[in-house]
Amino acid sequence: MKAMKKAMALGLALAMVVTAVPVTDAQAATGVAKSKNYYVGKTYTLKLTTPKTWKSVSTKWTTSKSSVAKLTSKKAKSVKVTAVKKGTATVTAKVTYKKSGKKSTKTYKCAVTVKNPSITMKKD
Numbered sequence: 001m002k003a004m005k006k007a008m009a010l011g012l013a014l015a016m017v018v019t020a021v022p023v024t025d026a027q028a029a030t031g032v033a034k035s036k037n038y039y040v041g042k043t044y045t046l047k048l049t050t051p052k053t054w055k056s057v058s059t060k061w062t063t064s065k066s067s068v069a070k071l072t073s074k075k076a077k078s079v080k081v082t083a084v085k086k087g088t089a090t091v092t093a094k095v096t097y098k099k100s101g102k103k104s105t106k107t108y109k110c111a112v113t114v115k116n117p118s119i120t121m122k123k124d
Contacts, residue, residue, distance in 0.1 A: 032093055035111040038069070038083040046091060046110060047078045054097040065089035069112045083114040 032048050050057050061079040063069050068087035073080040081091060093108045 032108040032110050034109070035113070038081065038112060038114050039117045040083050040085060040114060041117075043072075043080055043082045045078055045080055046093075048093050048095065048108065050077065050095065050097065054099055057095065057097045059096075060094045062092045062094070063089050063112075064092075068114050081112065083112075086114055086116050088113050 032046055036044070036046075038044055046061075048059060057076060059074075059076050061071055061074045063071050063081075065087065066084075066089075068084055069089040069091060070082045070084050071079050071091065072082060079091070079093075089112045091110045091112055093110075094105065095108065096103065096105045098104070
């Protein structure tokens, strides 16, 4: 009876360890928000975080409307976005990387809404 209990305890412990280990194939880049609200005249930074298993990472940043959201200082994992005028634009990061010797590409998008700053005054 004791041997059976020990075997069951060992089996349950192994099951817990196996399920606690993350699956590396499902790893993806993170950090680029799906949408952001910006204000005219301000500069913001969008960042992309990639898993350590991705090698030779290169990123190409683009905007659908540079008249609304202008991109400057495009680095591999971040880009500066300047809010130019009121409107909407989509900022896209196209990431090319190698994992296990195989070249892959993923695309991440952020919907940028640029608003005019507003000030509310109270009468006193």
